[in-house]
Amino acid sequence: MNTPSRLGATTKRRRALATVATLPVLAVSLSACMPFGLGTATPPAGAAGGGGGGVDFDGVQSATIQIEAIGTFVDPAEGAFEAAGRGSGFIISPDGIAVTNNHVVVGAGTLEVWRGGDTTDTLNAKVLGSSECLDLAVIDLNGDDYPYFEWRKKDITTAQDVYAAGFPLGDPTFTMTRGIVSKAETAGETPWASIDSVIEHDARIRGGNSGGPLVDPDGRIVGVNYAGNDQHDTNLAIHRDEAMEVVEQLAAGESVLSLGINAQALMGEDGTGLGIWVASVAAGSAADKAGVEPGDLLTRMQGVTLGTQGTMSEYCDVLRTHGQDAALDVELYRPADGLYYRGQFNGEAPIEAVTVLGQDGGNSGGGSGGGTTGDxxxxxxxxxxxxxxxxxxxxxxxxxxxxxxxxxxxxxxxxxxxxxxxxxxxxxxxxxxxxxxxxxxxxxxxxxxxxxxxxxxxxxxxxxxxxxxxxxxxxxxxxxxxxxxxxxxxxxxxxxxxxxxxxxxxxxxxxxxxxxxxxxxxxxxxxxxxx
Missing domain, CATH: 3.40.1000.10 (Mog1/PsbP, alpha/beta/alpha sandwich)
Incomplete structure (x- = not known):
C-alpha cells in the first residue's frame, strides 16, 4: 500500500526526554520530510481580486501564516521527545480566525505564529476546535484587523490553475508553487485522516506546507493542503466544501469527528495493520479524560479492529456511526509497560490495564517445552x-x-x-x-x-x-x-x-x-x- 505522507511539521529536535518501548515492526513514521527547494510562482497576467474584503492573488502572502507547535510528542520508532514542529495555515476572518491541519497543532503545549514570513512579529494563538478524521483545526490569533482569505465561490474543476502557498520545510521564507487540479474530487483515506472529498493537484508541496492554502488565480481558497507523495508527485488538499462544512463549528469551539488525538495508523513490515498510534493528546479532550496517553496504540474501538488497511477509516467510521460524544468501548496497547488496556471514551468505565497476575510473575513452574519470546x-x-x-x-x-x-x-x-x-x-x-x-x-x-x-x-x-x-x-x-x-x-x-x-x-x-x-x-x- 503506497499512501501519501502527511506534510506535518518540519521538526527541530530540542531535547530527548525518554525512550519508550517500541512496537516490533513499524513501516511508517510520523513524518516524511525531505529537503527541497521551491521557486516562487508568478501570477498569470491579469490576475486580480474578485471583490469583497478578502485578499486577491497579490495579497496571498499577507494572509498565510507559519505555525510552530511546541510540545512533547511520542514517535513509534524514537520514543518521546520535546519538539518544535512547523506547519502552515491561513487566516479566514479579520479577527484572526485561521485554518490549519489537526496534525500541526493538536497536543502542542504552546503555539507561536508568524504572518506572511515576518518572523519579527510573533503572534500567540489557541486551538478552538479540531478534527483528527478531517485533519482540520481552527485557531484564534491574538489581535485583529488581519488580511484574510475568502473561499472560491465557483465550481472546482479538473485542469484549473491552482497555487500552493505556505512555508515548506520549516523555512520562514514564503513560497508558492503552481499547478493544475488533477482530480477535482476523490476520497482521502490516509494513515492520519479519513476524508470524503479531497483535491489531487500537482502544485508541489512539502513537509511544512501542512495546513497551507491552495488558491485559485484570484487568491480564493480552493482547499487545505495536507498530504503529498514524492514518488508519484501527488499532492492532496482537503476540498473547500469539506472544510467549509465544519469550519464554523470548529471556530465556535466544537470539535468534529474527534476524540482529541494527534494520531496515525501504523502498519508492520509485512503489511499488517497494527492500530492507531497516538503521538499526542489534546488536554481536556475525551481521549485525555479517558486516560489515553501519548505513545498508546489504539487497537479496537466499539468492537471494530482499527487500522487494518493502514488508514484511519475504521476509527473515523466508528465516530461517524456513533458520534464523538457517545460512550465508546476501546482497547489499546501501551508499549511503555507492555500491557493491554480496556475502557471507554465518554463513559463510566475508565481505561485500565487488563491484568490478573501482573507481569512480574506469580508462582509459575519451570518446564522444558519452549518459553515465550519475541513479538x-x-x-x-x-x-x-x-x-x-x-x-x-x-x-x-x-x-x-x-x-x-x-x-x-x-x-x-x-x-x-x-x-x-x-x-x-x-x-x-x-x-x-x-x-x-x-x-x-x-x-x-x-x-x-x-x-x-x-x-x-x-x-x-x-x-x-x-x-x-x-x-x-x-x-x-x-x-x-x-x-x-x-x-x-x-x-x-x-x-x-x-x-x-x-x-x-x-x-x-x-x-x-x-x-x-x-x-x-x-x-x-x-x-x-x-x-
Whole structure:
C-alpha cells in the first residue's frame, strides 16, 4: 500500500526526554520530510481580486501564516521527545480566525505564529476546535484587523490553475508553487485522516506546507493542503466544501469527528495493520479524560479492529456511526509497560490495564517445552469469531470448532509452540480461547469454570485464587492454579459472559515461566468473540 505522507511539521529536535518501548515492526513514521527547494510562482497576467474584503492573488502572502507547535510528542520508532514542529495555515476572518491541519497543532503545549514570513512579529494563538478524521483545526490569533482569505465561490474543476502557498520545510521564507487540479474530487483515506472529498493537484508541496492554502488565480481558497507523495508527485488538499462544512463549528469551539488525538495508523513490515498510534493528546479532550496517553496504540474501538488497511477509516467510521460524544468501548496497547488496556471514551468505565497476575510473575513452574519470546500477533479461529494476541512463536494453532457433551457448539482457538506437547504434558505453555452462544442456555458461568477446571486437582494442581473478573466487555470469574504436573506449571482460567449475555467465553493459559504469565495478561487484554 503506497499512501501519501502527511506534510506535518518540519521538526527541530530540542531535547530527548525518554525512550519508550517500541512496537516490533513499524513501516511508517510520523513524518516524511525531505529537503527541497521551491521557486516562487508568478501570477498569470491579469490576475486580480474578485471583490469583497478578502485578499486577491497579490495579497496571498499577507494572509498565510507559519505555525510552530511546541510540545512533547511520542514517535513509534524514537520514543518521546520535546519538539518544535512547523506547519502552515491561513487566516479566514479579520479577527484572526485561521485554518490549519489537526496534525500541526493538536497536543502542542504552546503555539507561536508568524504572518506572511515576518518572523519579527510573533503572534500567540489557541486551538478552538479540531478534527483528527478531517485533519482540520481552527485557531484564534491574538489581535485583529488581519488580511484574510475568502473561499472560491465557483465550481472546482479538473485542469484549473491552482497555487500552493505556505512555508515548506520549516523555512520562514514564503513560497508558492503552481499547478493544475488533477482530480477535482476523490476520497482521502490516509494513515492520519479519513476524508470524503479531497483535491489531487500537482502544485508541489512539502513537509511544512501542512495546513497551507491552495488558491485559485484570484487568491480564493480552493482547499487545505495536507498530504503529498514524492514518488508519484501527488499532492492532496482537503476540498473547500469539506472544510467549509465544519469550519464554523470548529471556530465556535466544537470539535468534529474527534476524540482529541494527534494520531496515525501504523502498519508492520509485512503489511499488517497494527492500530492507531497516538503521538499526542489534546488536554481536556475525551481521549485525555479517558486516560489515553501519548505513545498508546489504539487497537479496537466499539468492537471494530482499527487500522487494518493502514488508514484511519475504521476509527473515523466508528465516530461517524456513533458520534464523538457517545460512550465508546476501546482497547489499546501501551508499549511503555507492555500491557493491554480496556475502557471507554465518554463513559463510566475508565481505561485500565487488563491484568490478573501482573507481569512480574506469580508462582509459575519451570518446564522444558519452549518459553515465550519475541513479538505478539493477533490470531483467530477458523470461523473468525474468536481473536486473541499470542506470541509470534506460538505458531502451532488449531482453530477448529467443537461440540461439548451437553450439545453446545463452541468456536475455539488453541495456540502453542507445540500443540502435541501442550495437550499431552505440563511441559509446554499454550492457551485456548473458546466462545459459545449455546452454553448459557443450560450452564452458568460458574458451571463453565468448574467444568473447565475439575480435572486439575488430579494433576496435582492447587487453586491459589478465585475472584471476579470484569472489563468493559466481559464479566465473570477467574481461577488461578499452581503446582500442576511434574513441572509445577501454572494454569489460569477465565469464564465470562459479554455485557448483553449473548455468549459465554473461556480463556485458559498454561504457564511454565514468568514470561508465560505475561502472555496471560496480554491474552486477557485482547481476547474477543464477535458473533
Amino acid at each position: 505478539f500477533v493477533n490470531v483467530s479461529d477458523d470461523s473468525g469469531i474468536v481473536t486473541v494476541d499470542v506470541p509470534a512463536d506460538w505458531s502451532d494453532i488449531d482453530g477448529s470448532p467443537f461440540t461439548d457433551e451437553a450439545g453446545n457448539s463452541w468456536a475455539r482457538l488453541v495456540a502453542s509452540t507445540d500443540l502435541d506437547s501442550y495437550f499431552s504434558s505440563w511441559n509446554t505453555p499454550g492457551l485456548a480461547v473458546m466462545a459459545s452462544q449455546d452454553a448459557l442456555s443450560n450452564m452458568s458461568v460458574d458451571d463453565i469454570l468448574n467444568d473447565t477446571t475439575n480435572a486439575l486437582p488430579g494433576a496435582g494442581c492447587t487453586e491459589d485464587a478465585r475472584d471476579a473478573f470484569e472489563d468493559s466487555y466481559y464479566t465473570g470469574t477467574f481461577s488461578y492454579w499452581t503446582g500442576c504436573g511434574d513441572t509445577g506449571a501454572s494454569y489460569l482460567v477465565v469464564a465470562a459472559t459479554d455485557m448483553n449475555q449473548s455468549h459465554a467465553i473461556v480463556v485458559a493459559v498454561q504457564a511454565n515461566s514468568d514470561a508465560d504469565l505475561a502472555v496471560a495478561d496480554r491474552a486477557l487484554g485482547s481476547f474477543f468473540a464477535s458473533f
